Amino acid sequence: MNLHIGEFEELVLLAVYALAEDVYAVPVQERIETKTGRRATMGAVYAALERLEQKGMVTSWRGEVTRARGGKRKRLYRITAHGEQALYAAQQARQAMLGRLAWPSR
């Protein structure tokens, strides 16, 4: 099973994982920006979400038609088991790389 995901994809996947409900591109982007301080353009976010779904790590569906958005439906996401495994694998990889090093406190 291929559990490889890219660095940005990992961030996006983490966001999906962390946000409990109503997960769509905008809160994902907001979370990334606030939590990591990185700029994430919407285009990148959309693309990453789509790639993750292609890899089977998230599933998506279209939300309801609401008045507020002029009838345009959002695409909502949820992490899959496979996705959770991927996250875990990534974490393991980081830990393994770090080994017994501790961050130096300066």
Add this chain to the structure above:
Amino acid sequence: MKEHKHVPRPPRWITWVLKQRAQRQRDDQIVEDLDEVYARRYGQEGQWGAQWRYFLDAWSIWRRPRLGAYYEQHDFTYQQARGPLMYKNYLTTTLRQLVRHKGYTAINVLGLSLGLACCFLMLLFVQHELQFDAFHAKGDRIYRAVSERNNNGVVQRNAFLASAFANDLPTYFSEIEDVVRFRVDGAPILRYNDQMVRASGFAFADPNMFEVFDFELVRGNWETALEDPSAVLLTSKAAFNLFGDTDPIGQHITYNNTLELVVTGILAEVPSHSHLQFDYLATTAVMPRFWSENILETYQTWLFYTYVLLQENTAVAHVADRMDAFLDTYQGEGTGADQDLLLQPLADVHFTTDTQNDVTTNRDIRTLYIFAAIAFLVLLIAIVNFMNLATARASERAREVGLRKVLGAQKRQVITQFMGESVALSSLAMVIAGAWIVLVWPGFVEIVGQEMRLMEMMQPVLIAFLACLAWGVGIVAGSYPALYLAAFQPARVLKGEVTRGQRGAVLRNTLTGLQFVLSLFLIVGTTTVYHQLRFMLDRDLGFQGEQVIYLNTNADIESQIEGFKGALLQHNRISHVTLGGGNKPGSGNFARTYRVPTETGEIAWQANTMMIDPDFFETLDMEVVAGRNFDIDRPTDQTQAYLINETAVRQLGWEEPLGQTFRVWDAGPGEVVGVVKDFHFKSLHQAIEPMVFHMLPEGWGYWYITARLAPDDMTETLAHIEREWQQRAPDWPFEYTFLDQDFAQLYAADQRTLKLVGYIAALAILVTCLGLLGLAAFSIQRRVKEIGVRKVLGASVPELVLMLSKDIIVLVGVAFLIASPLTYWILNQWLQAFAYRMTLGFGLFISAGVLILGLALATVSYQAIRAAIANPIQALRHE
């Protein structure tokens, strides 16, 4: 409860760009998402930061064209936005729509098809004219030589040249590769065994004709066909008339009972877009046998169209610049000053209208512009109609549009649907237009006065072009209604908030007004043309042409001409007989050059010439205003006397014309013994030209016999003449023409113009009224409730009708005010082309306006009256 906080908006242009992307279902969330992000950033970073990030985000989406493609394939909640199923739905809807509203469909398609047909016909004609003479391979090197003379400030151009030019030009100019002379001569009698035919379109050309021009031979070899000086070529139709089923090649025929010619080939029929038209072709080599001996080498008589083929890569200016020197050399010192030989490119020949003796099929190029303009105008009217009707009825479809949008249709799709509808309608109109064209073609050809063959012209390229034109019209005409419809907002429409037909009313009225303007213009135009024609036909021509017949002479009758004349005069109902040659009233194709002494020396002066006998003026009831007529008892009159008309006197600037002398080119001088009152011997299009009269020179034969008959019992008189004729010239058919009929032929072209403008006017009005019908029906239907209420409140039928028609009346009034000055100006310009013209009066305009008003009211009133009479209960029932 909604809160309306001040919501900051991102830059609109970026939003617009994004929206284009968001047309696809898979991307339709991006605009709203980015708005959310923008709002958040606005709060965090202020406006500029927000805008900058907005731009970055938009760019990041824009540069990823494949966003959402995965979802499109794997998510089945997406509807098939495109694909055959959707178009099937459109088709079904369209058909259903067309069938349910047959009346509207019929009006629209009919109007459009008429407009398209008219436009197509004009375009076909314009294309035909522009193609004139284009089929000659060496065409860009061929020039027609035309003589230009300056007589006391009056510039005269003549297409006929003296034969000697063709001999001398190539000698002098090395740039000239070849020269060809061409002349269509009369209507000779051709005889084969006992089969006799009066040929029309009999032409003579130099033997090198086919080396310059590309006329095709069905049988025979073009390189050798004209080698034999007695050779003659004819078309297969002509051959059939003469030879029947016998093989014509090698057979001998007689020309006018004097000349023997041998058939060496069969001509393909000359295409209609060639200014050189002929059914028979013989060589110029035979002409000296029945003209004067030196007819091919003289500068005296001007009879031939002369065409020059330049060497390759020669600039015509090289030759033109040295023309003066050439003329000096060959025509005598000083002639280069007031005479010039112009070289006309072959492509321009068809459009020359200022040259005497030119081919009759020539057309002013402005006529083509007018035709093209008309084509465009009528098409415009039809398109306007289409748009008007479609938008007016748009509100009927409002609910459909709203529903479609709710179900997820994008604006783009709605537009496509309605564009598709108009293209479908215009395709149908195109097919019907095709039917109109085929039906009307013979009539059209006749009206236009130009022979054109439909089969010849229907080339695939042309058909493809016309089809594209029709579709283009469909798209253009359909675009406005489609956009209008697509802009409907579902919420408002489904609630019934859209006021039916209110939007765009101003534009619709403007367009209808435009139609009225055009119709007014066309009506006034038609009546003007008609009046001008009547004016010309009714005008006093200066001679009496009624009951005057003329006969062409021939060798047999000529030898007994005096006897024949005497025999005719003996008849008590024949009052005058005269013999003549050269020009006759109604044709001016005989000109001679005269040398006239002036203060500055001798000038060469060209004038139309009539060779007559002393009875001429009496026969035609013309007035000699000064001096005297020719006198048979004065022998010097035979060779040394001239009469000239008043215009000649003016042109030559003689205060006292009697006694002045001048001479024909090489002959001795003659004296002016009388002045003739001006008369019109050509159509009233042209001012009267100078005319010289002299008696028949030695050795020449008369060309015509003219006789005045009494009006009663003309059949018997003619029978008598025929008997006399048969006695003397049994081999020649007895044919006569009435002079006034002949003259009226000159106006044939104008008659045709009249018909054409008339038909177009009728067509334009028809299309306008059709449109009006549809609009009126619709707008009145819209006001059904209003009418009901008014009626209940006591309005009478006439009051109601007036109220409903008010708009139309105002519209016509405004159109009238706009149309009149424009029309006046344009028609004035047209009338300038006539040397003798009528005056444009107010009455013309007023009556046209009244006519349009009447028609418009009639069209509207049917609906109006019906609505006004209707029972108001029906209208108000559903309140």
